[in-house]
Amino acid sequence: MSVGLQRLRDEPDAIRKGAIDKGEDPALVDAALAADTRRRELQGEADGLRAERNATSKSIGESIKAGARPDGPEVAALRSRSTEIGKRLGDIERELTAAEAQVEDLLLRIPNPAEPDVPVGGEEANVTVHTWGEQLPRSQPAEGEVGADASARGATWERRPHWELAEALDIIDLRRGAKIAGSGFPVYKGAGAALQRALITWFLDVHTRENGFTEIWPPIVINSASARGTGQIPDKEDQMYVVTRDDLYLVPTAEVPVTNLHRDEILEPGTLPIHYVAYTPCFRREAGAAGKDTRGILRVHQFDKVEMVLFERPEVSGAALDWMTGRAEDLLQRLGLAYRVLLMSTREMGFVQSRKYDLEVWAPGVERWLEVSSCSNFRDYQARRMAIRYRVEKGGKAELVHTLNGSGLALARTVAALLETYQLADGSILVPEVLRPYLGTDRIGPPAG
C-alpha cells in the first residue's frame, strides 16, 4: 500500500506516467495489477473454504450439543471433512500470503506521482519560483554595507569560505571531529557551539510562539516500521546509520519519528490540522557522495535541523504547503540571507513527494546556492503507508490524511552561508539582529592571532 490499489486500478496510466516522470520503472504498475488480480482470486477461494470449514466446525459443536456422541460416526465424518477442507485451505493460504507480500512489495516500489504542474525532468527542469535578497559578490568593497570596518577601509577584500573563517575563529573543528567520530562529524566550539544553540532555539521560538506549532522532542532512533512508514525503507535505506544489535536506525530527519507519531491512528473530528515542529540532530551516511563537498560543513554526516511536520485535510494540503514554505522563507529573511525558491522537477523531488520546494541560500564565500530547506507535500502516500486517517464528523468514515513536512531550517549550511555573508574584512562575524539576544553579542571574533 502506497499509491493505493483503488487508484492503481482506476487510473493505471497516470501512475505509469508518474513512475516514468520520476525515472522509475512503469512496468511495476502492471506487475502490481497482475499480482493484485491473483491475490483477489486466491482470497475468494480462501474465503469460500474458510466459510465451509467454519460451518462444518459449527455443526460439529451443534451435533454434540444436540446429543451426538463426540466419538460417534456422525461427528467423525464431519471431522474428517473439516480436516480435508483445512488441508486445501492451508495450501491456498500459503499462496495467498505470498501473493499479498508480492503486491505489497511491488506497491512499495511504485513512486508517488508528481502533481500535474510539476516540471518533468532532472535538475535542469527545476523552476526558480522567486528569489529574495542581494546575491553578494565574493569580492567586497571595503565600505560595503555589511562589512564596513575601519581597518580595511579604502581597499577591496575577498570573502572567504566558511571553513577558513571557522578555523581562524576556532569555532568549528573538523579535524578533531574526524578523530573522535570520522570525517563529516563537525565539532562546534565556543561561539560556534553557541551559534548552533542560538539558531535552534530561535527557530523553535518563532515556530511555537508566532506560527502556532506544537513542539516535539522525539527519540533520535527509530525502528524499521517507522522508517518504512515515511518511505526511508526501502527507498533510502542505505543512507541511514543502523544500530544492528537493537534493530534501530539513527534518524535521518525528525520527519520520521514525528510523522510516525500518529501511525495506525484515526484522528477524531476537530483535531486537524496538526502542526508539529521538532529539533533533532540528523544522521546521514551520504553513501555515493564520497568526494563531493569535502571541505567545510556543506555535506556532513551529522547536522542539526528544525523540522515542521503537518497533518492536514486533503482539500487544504496544497495551501498548507505554500504556508509552510513561507514560514521557512520568513526565517531566512529575518536572518538577512539571500535565497531562492525552487519548484523541484519530477526526478529531483524524490520518491514519496508529490510536490516539493527547495530553499537555497546564497553563500558568497563559496559562491554557491546551498539547500537549507526542503518543503514537501506527500498527499496521502505516507498516510497510507502509516494508516493515518481522520474523520470529518463523529461516526463518519475514516479517510486518509495528507502529510507534509519542511525544514525550518537545517543548520550546517545555514551556518556556512551566515558566516560567509556576515563576515567582515578582519575575519570576524557580525551577528544578525535576531540572534543577538540569544548569543549575547553582536559580533563573533575577531580572531586572536
Place this chain on the structure above:
RNA sequence: GGAGAGGUGCCGGAGCGGUUGAACGGUCCUGUCUUGAAAACAGGUGACUCGCAAGAGUCCGUGGGUUCGAAUCCCACCCUCUCCGCCA
C-alpha cells in the same frame, strides 16, 4: 539486568475450546418525550479485505504451534505496571 502481574472495541471491564466481533457499564449518534435543555425510555455506535449486491472472510499485543474448531491451550518475542538492582 532479576522477580512478579498484565496486555480484549473510543474508554472502563467480562469472557467454561464450539451462534463471542465479543456480555455489562460509560461515551457518542438517532428517535420518543419537552417551549428548550436535562432526565427517562427505545434503537444504533470498531477497522479492514473481496463483492454490483446479497453476503462472505479477517482482526481480542505480534509471530508461530496444538485442534474439526482458539480471544480462550502451548511456545517465542514485544510492550505496560509493581518490587529489587543499577544509573544520567
